[in-house]
Amino acid sequence: MRFQVLDIIFNPPHPVTGEEVAPSDRLNRVVELAVLAEELGIDSFSVGERHAGPVLSSAPTVVLGAIAQATDRILLSTGVTVLSLLDPIRVAEDFGTIDQLSRGRLEIVIGKGNEVLQYPLLGLDIAKQYEYLTENYELLKLLISEENVKWVGTHRPSLEDATTLPRPYDGPFRIWHGSATSFQAVELAAKWGDPIVTANAFQPRENYKVLIDHYREQYLAYGHDPSKAYVGSGSGGLFLADTTEQAIEEFRPIYEGAVAQADKRKHDPKAVGKSTSFRTIEEAVDRGPALVGSSERVAEKIIDYHQSYGHDFQSVSVNHVLDFEQQKDTLRRFAEEVIPLVKAELSTTLWTSADKDRAKGFTAVD
Template structure:
C-alpha cells in the first residue's frame, strides 16, 4: 500500500480547549507538514479545495505551487479539485503550471463537491453538479491532450481553436475521481478507466464498499484492464498515542464536540451525516484512525479487507499543537506504514503502473533530460567572450 498526507486546510478552534491559530500560521503548518511527509518517506501529499465553511483552501493551486517548489520526490495531489464549479480551461492552465513546477509529480482528484453552499457561489444550481462535472471533465481531458481545441457545452462559453498553456510536463496527469455518497462519480471514473478515491470519512465501511464494488464492476464492463482499477481511501480524524485507551481519553472529548458541530442543521450535506457519535463506536467500527500504532494498522487492514485499496490517506488533527501533529507523522512512518506495506502490497506507482514512471511513459525521463543537457554541453562548450571582438 501507498500512503498520503491530506490536508483540506480546516481553520478550526478546538471545541474543548478553545485553542485557535492565525490564518498565516495555519497555512505555514500546511507547507511544513508536506515537507516533513516527504522527509519521512510518505508517497504523496495532497491538499483539498473548499469555498465555504471554516477552510483556507480556496486557493489550493497557490498552495500546491509552494509544495511543488519546496519538495523534490513526493507525489503531489488534490483531495479534491471541485471541478463541477470551476472553469476547466483555468483548471487545465493552473494545474499544468503545478505539474511543470513539480516536474511531472502531479495527480489530481476531481469531484462534484459535497458542500452545497459552494454551488450558488459559482453559478451552479443544486442538482446540476453531476452533469457539470461530467461535461467539464470531458473538456479538461481534451485540453490536456489536444491543441487547438474547439468545443461547445452548457456550463461555459464555447472555445474556438484554444491551446491551454503551459502544457503539462509530460502528457496529461492522472486524474482520480472522488466518491463519497453516490455511484455517479464511481461510474464516471469507470467510464474513463481512471482510479477511484473513496472518501471513507464519516459513514460505515459497508457504505463505501458498495461504491467501490460498483466502480470495479463497471470498470471491467467498460473493457479496461482490471489491474489498473486503483482505489484510494481517506480516513476520518487521526490521533495516535501509546495505547488506544490513552488516545480515546485524549481525543474523545474533541471528537464528540466536532460530531455535534457537524450534525447541526446547515453544517452538513443531507445524507452525509456522521453516524458514529461517540469515540468508542468510532474507534470500533467508524472511519477514524484513533488509537495505538497497532490499532491504526489493524484498522487500515480491516478497511483493506472490504476495499482492496492501494492508497491510504491520513489527515492530521489540526486542532492540536503542530509539533504534536508532526510527532504523530513520525510514528506513523516508523510504526504503522511498514506493517501495512508488508501486509497489503500494491503495484500503484511501480513499474507495472502505466503512470508509475511518469514522466517516462509520457515523454522523456528525468535521466533522459539530464543526459541531453549534458550532451549539449559536451558538443557546444561555452566559450569565454573575446575581449578584442
C-alpha cells in the same frame, strides 16, 4: 500499500478551548507538514478545496505551488478539486503550471465537493452539480491531452482552436475521481478507465463498499484493464498513543467537540455524508473509519478495511487543532510504526515502475 497525507485546511476554532490559529500560521503549517511527509518517505501529499465555511483551501493550486517549490520527490495531489465549480480552461492552466513547477509530480482527484454552500456562493445550481462535473471533466481531459481543441458543450461557451499553456510536464497528468455518496462519480470514472478514491470518512464501510464494488463492475463492463482499476481510501482522522485506550481518552474531547461543531450546521438528516454517522469516539473507533489507537491497532484497522475495499493507497489526516509539534510527532509515528506493519502485509503496483500512468516525475522506490 501506498500512503498519502490529506489536508483540507479546516480552520475552525478549537472545539474545546475556542483557540484560533492565524490563517498565515495554518497555511504555512501545511507546507511544513508536506516537507516532513517527504522526509518520512510518505508517497503523496494532497490539498483539499472548499469555498465556504471555516476552511482555508479556496486556492489549493497556490498552496500546491508552494509545496512544489519546498519539496523534491513527493507526489502532489488534491482532495478534491471541486471541478463542478470550476472553468476547465483555468483548471488546465493552473495544474499545468503546478505540473511544470514540480517537474511532473502531479496527479489530481476531482469531484463535485461536499459543501452545499459553494454552489450559491459561486452562482451555480446545485441541482446540476453532476452535469457540471461530467461536462467539465470531459473538457479538462481533452484540454490536457490535446492542443487546438474544438469543443461544444452546454454550460460554458464553445471553444475553437484552444490550447492551454503551460502544457503538462510529460503528457497528461492522471485524474482520479472522488467517491463519497453517489453512483454518478464512480460511473464516470469507470467509463473513462480512471481510478477512484473513496472518502471513507463519515459513513459505515458498507456504504462506501457498494460504490467501490459498482465501480469495479462497471470498469470491467467498459472493457478496461482491471490492473489499472486502482482505489484509494480516506479515513476518519489519525491519532496515535501507546495504547488504544489512551488514544481514545486523549482524542475524545477533540472528536466529540468536532461532532458538536458539525451539528451546528444543521444539515438535512437526509443529506447522506454531510455529517458523521458515529456520534462518540468509541463508535468511530469500533465501527467507523477513525484511525485512533496504538500503532498496532491502527495498522490492523487499515488491513481490515483493505479486506473490504482492496484499496491501493491509504490517505490520512492529522487533526489541525492538535499542537503543531504533536501533529508532526503523530505523522512521524505513523510513518515509522504503522506504515511498515501495513506494507509487510499488503502490496500494490500503484506508483511503481509497473504503473505506466503514474506521474512521470515521481521517484518513489518500488
